[in-house]
Amino acid sequence: MSKEITSREADYSQWYNDIVIKADLAEHSAVRGCMVIKPNGYAIWEKMQAVLDKMFKDTGHQNAYFPLFIPKSFFSKEASHVEGFATECAVVTHYRLKNDGNGNIVVDETAKLEEELIVRPTSETIIWNTYKGWIQSYRDLPILINQWANVVRWEMRTRLFLRTAEFLWQEGHTAHATAEEAIEETERMLHIYADFAENWLAVPVVRGRKSPNERFAGALDTYCIEALMQDGKALQAGTSHFLGQNFAKAFDVKFTGKDGKLDHVWATSWGVSTRLMGALIMAHSDDSGLVIPPKLAPIQVVIVPIYKGDEDLAKISSYVNELTMRLKGLGVSVKYDDRDTQRPGFKFAEYELKGVPVRIAIGGRDLENKTVEIARRDTKVKQTVPQEGLDIYIVKLLEEIQQNMFNKALAYRDEHITEANSYEEFQQLLDTKAGFISAHWDGTPETEQKIKEETKATIRCIPLDNKLEDGVCIYSGKPSIQRVLFARAY
RNA sequence: CGGGAUGUAGCGUAGCCCGGUAUCGCGCCACAUUUGGGAUGUGGAGGUCGUAGGUUCGAAUCCUGCCAUCCCGACCA
Numbered sequence: 001m002s003k004e005i006t007s008r009e010a011d012y013s014q015w016y017n018d019i020v021i022k023a024d025l026a027e028h029s030a031v032r033g034c035m036v037i038k039p040n041g042y043a044i045w046e047k048m049q050a051v052l053d054k055m056f057k058d059t060g061h062q063n064a065y066f067p068l069f070i071p072k073s074f075f076s077k078e079a080s081h082v083e084g085f086a087t088e089c090a091v092v093t094h095y096r097l098k099n100d101g102n103g104n105i106v107v108d109e110t111a112k113l114e115e116e117l118i119v120r121p122t123s124e125t126i127i128w129n130t131y132k133g134w135i136q137s138y139r140d141l142p143i144l145i146n147q148w149a150n151v152v153r154w155e156m157r158t159r160l161f162l163r164t165a166e167f168l169w170q171e172g173h174t175a176h177a178t179a180e181e182a183i184e185e186t187e188r189m190l191h192i193y194a195d196f197a198e199n200w201l202a203v204p205v206v207r208g209r210k211s212p213n214e215r216f217a218g219a220l221d222t223y224c225i226e227a228l229m230q231d232g233k234a235l236q237a238g239t240s241h242f243l244g245q246n247f248a249k250a251f252d253v254k255f256t257g258k259d260g261k262l263d264h265v266w267a268t269s270w271g272v273s274t275r276l277m278g279a280l281i282m283a284h285s286d287d288s289g290l291v292i293p294p295k296l297a298p299i300q301v302v303i304v305p306i307y308k309g310d311e312d313l314a315k316i317s318s319y320v321n322e323l324t325m326r327l328k329g330l331g332v333s334v335k336y337d338d339r340d341t342q343r344p345g346f347k348f349a350e351y352e353l354k355g356v357p358v359r360i361a362i363g364g365r366d367l368e369n370k371t372v373e374i375a376r377r378d379t380k381v382k383q384t385v386p387q388e389g390l391d392i393y394i395v396k397l398l399e400e401i402q403q404n405m406f407n408k409a410l411a412y413r414d415e416h417i418t419e420a421n422s423y424e425e426f427q428q429l430l431d432t433k434a435g436f437i438s439a440h441w442d443g444t445p446e447t448e449q450k451i452k453e454e455t456k457a458t459i460r461c462i463p464l465d466n467k468l469e470d471g472v473c474i475y476s477g478k479p480s481i482q483r484v485l486f487a488r489a490y
Numbered sequence: 491c492g493g494g495a496u497g498u499a500g501c502g503u504a505g506c507c508c509g510g511u512a513u514c515g516c517g518c519c520a521c522a523u524u525u526g527g528g529a530u531g532u533g534g535a536g537g538u539c540g541u542a543g544g545u546u547c548g549a550a551u552c553c554u555g556c557c558a559u560c561c562c563g564a565c566c567a
Contacts, residue, residue, distance in 0.1 A: 004502095011561095013560090013561070014561090017560080028558090028559070030558090032558070032559090084566095087565075087566095088566075122567095151567090153566070153567080155565075155566060155567095156491065156564075156565055157562095157563090157564090157566090162567085163566065163567075167567075169567075216567095235567095236566095237567090238567085239567070271567075273567050274567095275567050276567095304526095306525065306526050307525070308524090340525095342528090343524080343525050343527090343528080344525060344526065344527070344528095345525085345526085345529080346527085346528045346529085347527090348526095348527050348528075349527065349528045361526065362526095363525095363526055365526070366526090373526075456563095490567095
């Protein structure tokens with residue numbers, strides 16, 4: 001198999017595909033738009049899940065599981081929600097197959113469902129239908145539930161991890177007695193996502209709110225984290241929605257308050273998906289392959305022996321086994337690759353491609369000098385270091401790599417937030433520099449729509465820490481009270 | 491769903507215009523020599539040419555339908 005990766009400069013899209021395929025993260029399946037996540041890719045997703053799951057539980061949430069299928073009628077109960085998802089739903093209409101007598105398996109038309117089932121594109125409807133039975137009093141609130149699940153959205157055009165017809169995600173669905181409490185929850189989860197993105201994925205994000213055009217179908221307010229990829233395009237990495245009482249009203253979920261009055265329940269929902277894999281790949285990787293931040297790397301350190309003959313290998317292995325024990329004791333995941341079927345150079349290239357943060361090579365020379373050779377993936381710098389105190393050195397190096405990856409991505413991101421003060425400047429920036437463009441906007445959906453049609457750029461978000469500043473909209477010339485972030489996006 | 495391209499061994503390909511049962515490289519298997527950046531040699535295995543029809547004595551090649559993938563649009567986490 002050729003391990004050549006297309007360079008980012010030559011063809012960014014092809015580079016991305018090459019990384020996913022050649023680092024063995026995922027591959028296309030026999031089903032259009034659906035991917036097989038391979039062990040190397042799934043291991044990273046599992047680490048993401050573990051970290052996020054703990055974060056959710058530490059903030060009082062519990063996991064549960066709701067059905068894959070949703071009765072069609074549920075969708076029509078919330079008007080804007082159905083409008084948002086109707087065009088991309090997989091629908092189950094029958095429940096049986098039969099042999100047609102010619103050896104073909106066909107749908108048994110007599111086994112038609114009375115009511116079609118929708119394969120969930122998101123679970124608000126089935127969950128709120130369920131919550132109806134769980135909530136009578138303020139004493140039943142809040143409900144703080146998360147589920148890990150797959151969802152299906154019949155996308156026209158798919159890309160591995162970034163947009164697949166079926167994807168894995170978590171969706172939190174909470175119910176509250178007051179709007180304030182629900183908004184607080186919405187914001188809390190946004191900050192958890194941001195914390196995760198920055199401190200684990202090492203991807204800096206802008207925390208903000210969506211413009212009405214970009215809001216989730218059925219939400220009163222959508223908060224998001226927006227990341228910037230190496231080609232200057234933005235990627236929405238997570239969203240947290242304040243749903244108001246929309247779903248409670250649609251599914252008739254009421255509770256009696258302390259004051260004895262009946263009111264509809266307030267809701268939030270929030271989610272991140274396997275798209276985070278795409279963010280991780282595109283934010284850090286280079287032309288040699290994947291670069292995984294140490295805190296999410298399934299293998300943090302790989303050790304490659306360099307030897308001549310069994311005796312040589314035995315000596316190296318005895319040192320490596322002892323080192324491995326110490327590293328594992330410090331919580332470092334280590335792989336000792338003593339395969340005799342591949343040569344060292346092959347292994348070096350392979351682990352580089354797969355993004356293992358630290359590689360240690362040990363040969364006879366090192367045993368004599370009491371050293372090892374350490375190569376870090378993020379900078380590709382190699383150096384010889386003493387065996388003395390190596391375990392502590394590695395732990396610190398992993399931390400440094402994590403920090404360095406974040407700093408590098410942050411520097412790139414900050415360099416690519418540019419202010420535009422006229423529409424001409426705005427258009428020019430999009431074509432020359434890309435990235436986020438900070439510009440005044442008159443606050444109307446019409447203006448946003450026009451800009452989108454003319455430039456393909458959308459408002460990614462209105463940053464939470466935005467300064468209010470009088471200005472004029474770059475498109476309409478009408479007064480504006482603040483700048484918002486525009487970008488072309490995935 | 492519109493535009494463009496592609497589909498030949500696990501992967502990448504030649505052959506297609508001009509019809510005669512498939513080329514090369516990587517990978518794979520065996521053995522030997524090797525091992526500090528993707529080893530070398532020798533021998534070997536592997537293909538109903540995406541799929542279904544049609545034309546023809548004969549189809550990878552010509553014609554038609556279908557399927558899939560990639561890129562660019564519209565849609566979206």
